Amino acid sequence: MRSLATALLRQMDPENAHAWALLALRAGLAGRDATPDDPRLAVPLFGRTVKNPIGIAAGFDKNAVALKGLAGLGFGFLEAGTVTPRPQPGNPRPRLFRLDEDRAVINRMGFNNGGIAAYTQRLAAFTPRPVPVGANLGINKEGADPEHDYPAMLATVAPFADYVVINVSSPNTPGLRDLQGEARLAAIFAALPRERPPLFVKLAPDLSRPGLEAATDVAIGAGAAGIIVTNTTISRPPGLRSPHAKEAGGLSGAPLAPLAREALRVVARRAAGRLTLIAAGGIATGADVLERLRLGASAVQIYTAFAYAGPALIPRIKRELLAALDAARLRDVPSAIGTELQ
Numbered sequence: 001m002r003s004l005a006t007a008l009l010r011q012m013d014p015e016n017a018h019a020w021a022l023l024a025l026r027a028g029l030a031g032r033d034a035t036p037d038d039p040r041l042a043v044p045l046f047g048r049t050v051k052n053p054i055g056i057a058a059g060f061d062k063n064a065v066a067l068k069g070l071a072g073l074g075f076g077f078l079e080a081g082t083v084t085p086r087p088q089p090g091n092p093r094p095r096l097f098r099l100d101e102d103r104a105v106i107n108r109m110g111f112n113n114g115g116i117a118a119y120t121q122r123l124a125a126f127t128p129r130p131v132p133v134g135a136n137l138g139i140n141k142e143g144a145d146p147e148h149d150y151p152a153m154l155a156t157v158a159p160f161a162d163y164v165v166i167n168v169s170s171p172n173t174p175g176l177r178d179l180q181g182e183a184r185l186a187a188i189f190a191a192l193p194r195e196r197p198p199l200f201v202k203l204a205p206d207l208s209r210p211g212l213e214a215a216t217d218v219a220i221g222a223g224a225a226g227i228i229v230t231n232t233t234i235s236r237p238p239g240l241r242s243p244h245a246k247e248a249g250g251l252s253g254a255p256l257a258p259l260a261r262e263a264l265r266v267v268a269r270r271a272a273g274r275l276t277l278i279a280a281g282g283i284a285t286g287a288d289v290l291e292r293l294r295l296g297a298s299a300v301q302i303y304t305a306f307a308y309a310g311p312a313l314i315p316r317i318k319r320e321l322l323a324a325l326d327a328a329r330l331r332d333v334p335s336a337i338g339t340e341l342q
């Protein structure tokens with residue numbers, strides 16, 4: 001039944017399919033993974049123990065409307081957003097494209113969301129939280145003041161979030177990615193309240209190596225808990241086959257994996273154990289998860305592979321991860337972290 005629904009959704013316009021998937025999750029119709037997680041999957045994260053290292057990436061539940069349903073699917077943690085101070089409609093449709101032949105997606109949604117006030121109400125109502133929930137924060141397209149907006153939003157969501165993400169890497173808000181530069185990033189961090197949940201910054205895979213290293217240094221200097229590596233790429237790796245490959249926007253899924261992996265390697269080497277790293281970008285199998293753990297990530301996030309495969313992906317990845325740990329003679333998830341990082 002669930003795989004039939006997933007197959008039907010794949011025939012629809014991708015944005016409509018996403019809206020239906022959110023509705024099904026809200027209505028409790030997307031199913032549940034009731035199997036308790038193997039204790040070897042548990043990992044310390046956000047100052048507690050998370051039952052498995054697989055999270056839903058930002059952008060799937062921008063308005064925090066489907067947290068209960070997502071938690072029921074077996075994710076170890078959730079991230080809601082990106083949310084902006086004021087509601088905004090985002091870019092004109094079509095703005096979401098499936099690249100089936102490439103197992104990829106291009107999106108130029110442009111932070112369509114209902115604003116921080118409604119978002120925070122929903123976050124506050126999601127209690128007790130069965131798994132940690134992160135709040136991913138961005139800025140409006142019009143009238144933004146990052147050094148004011150990020151601190152104000154952080155203060156609003158802080159009581160209801162287990163971690164907070166400063167998103168400075170989405171490609172569809174003009175000027176946003178410039179905030180990844182050393183000076184701007186440091187200015188934003190300096191303006192944030194001292195009392196706050198663990199703080200992460202989310203980076204683009206398109207930063208140069210020195211750019212990634214500088215951002216890592218700023219994060220360490222500002223007392224951030226960690227970095228999410230990475231967001232979507234504005235590049236178009238050679239070999240894309242889908243007719244949609246030239247659409248403007250951020251590319252995610254399989255072709256992003258090599259870029260995201262290299263960015264993780266650079267950030268992990270620079271951080272040298274001083275930050276918690278969360279990997280994202282083209283992760284679709286348990287072997288992919290283990291690879292990122294070995295490169296220094298403590299956990300991973302998934303969007304595109306989940307959009308293609310549906311809820312069955314999560315239990316499958318967990319089974320594959322346990323098998324991959326066994327094959328590599330690694331005891332558990334924590335003992336895999338950073339083993340390939342020289």
Ligand SMILES: Cc1cc2nc3c(=O)[nH]c(=O)nc-3n(C[C@H](O)[C@H](O)[C@H](O)COP(=O)(O)O)c2cc1C
Nearest residue numbers: 057058059082107230231252253281282302303304
């Ligand atoms: C349709 C879509 C919307 C997204 N929206 C956001 C967003 O609002 N904020 C954000 O930080 N990342 C957003 N992302 C990026 C994902 O969180 C993730 O970093 C990226 O897609 C790489 O992971 P994946 O290859 O598993 O999809 C979005 C991705 C997609 C495909």
